[in-house]
Amino acid sequence: MTDIAARPSADPLQAFLAELGRLNIDDLLMIALPEPDPDERAALLQRAVDAAHAAERREALAVAPIKARDQLFRAWSRRGIDPTWFGLNWGRSLGRADDRARLVAAVEDAAVAAVVADLLSAEDVGALREPFELAASMAGAGPDTNPSARGEPRRQPVVFLAFVAGVFAIFLTGAYVIIGAILTAVAFVTRGRRGRRETR
Numbered sequence: 001m002t003d004i005a006a007r008p009s010a011d012p013l014q015a016f017l018a019e020l021g022r023l024n025i026d027d028l029l030m031i032a033l034p035e036p037d038p039d040e041r042a043a044l045l046q047r048a049v050d051a052a053h054a055a056e057r058r059e060a061l062a063v064a065p066i067k068a069r070d071q072l073f074r075a076w077s078r079r080g081i082d083p084t085w086f087g088l089n090w091g092r093s094l095g096r097a098d099d100r101a102r103l104v105a106a107v108e109d110a111a112v113a114a115v116v117a118d119l120l121s122a123e124d125v126g127a128l129r130e131p132f133e134l135a136a137s138m139a140g141a142g143p144d145t146n147p148s149a150r151g152e153p154r155r156q157p158v159v160f161l162a163f164v165a166g167v168f169a170i171f172l173t174g175a176y177v178i179i180g181a182i183l184t185a186v187a188f189v190t191r192g193r194r195g196r197r198e199t200r
Contacts, residue, residue, distance in 0.1 A: 013064050016114035017071055020107065023136055025075045030138040033102040033131050041109075044127055048112050051119035064115045065108035072107050076100075106131035 052061035113120075113128035120128075 012114040012117060013060065013067065013111060016111055017067060019136075020068065020071060020110075023139055025072075025079045027138045028103055028135045029099060031135055032096075032099050033106055033135060035098075035102065036105065036131065041105075044124060045109070045112065047124060048116045048120060048128070051116050055116075055119055057115060057119075061112060061115050064111040068107045068111035069104055072104060102131070103135060106135055 049061065052058055109128045110132035113125050117125050
């Protein structure tokens with residue numbers, strides 16, 4: 001399968017989604033993002049909306065945070081299925097709800113910034129991207145055992161080999177049990193025959 005994150009795109013939003021796709025969900029949660037000031041964030045997003053409307057990018061701006069949020073949620077869904085040697089670890093924590101909510105907001109704001117980057121001041125664009133860039137700065141710091149934001153395992157070959165080894169071990173154990181039962185039955189029958197011969 002071709003990696004979309006490796007293909008350059010003329011669409012700024014697709015370029016951002018590809019950037020997001022290269023990051024591991026565990027890395028993004030290594031930093032607890034601060035709660036943004038609601039008034040400052042509202043004013044910043046309103047300037048982005050006004051600029052997008054003036055440039056006739058209303059539809060592009062409207063879908064940007066939705067696409068980014070959906071991609072992040074899909075990554076969380078795949079991250080929740082955590083393979084172990086004995087099955088799936090359904091109870092593994094994905095972080096506090098507050099931290100996840102702030103990460104979602106950071107990803108949405110960065111997607112908005114991608115759409116209106118050429119329409120806003122550098123200061124506003126930087127403010128929109130700052131929380132996401134702070135989270136992305138932890139790339140490589142999280143556990144290297146879980147699906148990335150694309151949902152592709154970082155160590156897929158290792159997981160596959162572990163699965164094959166587990167299946168082989170199960171069949172091998174079953175074969176040992178069957179062989180042991182057969183040998184026990186043969187020994188029991190042989191001993192019974194010897195006992196009858198000695199009685200005669």
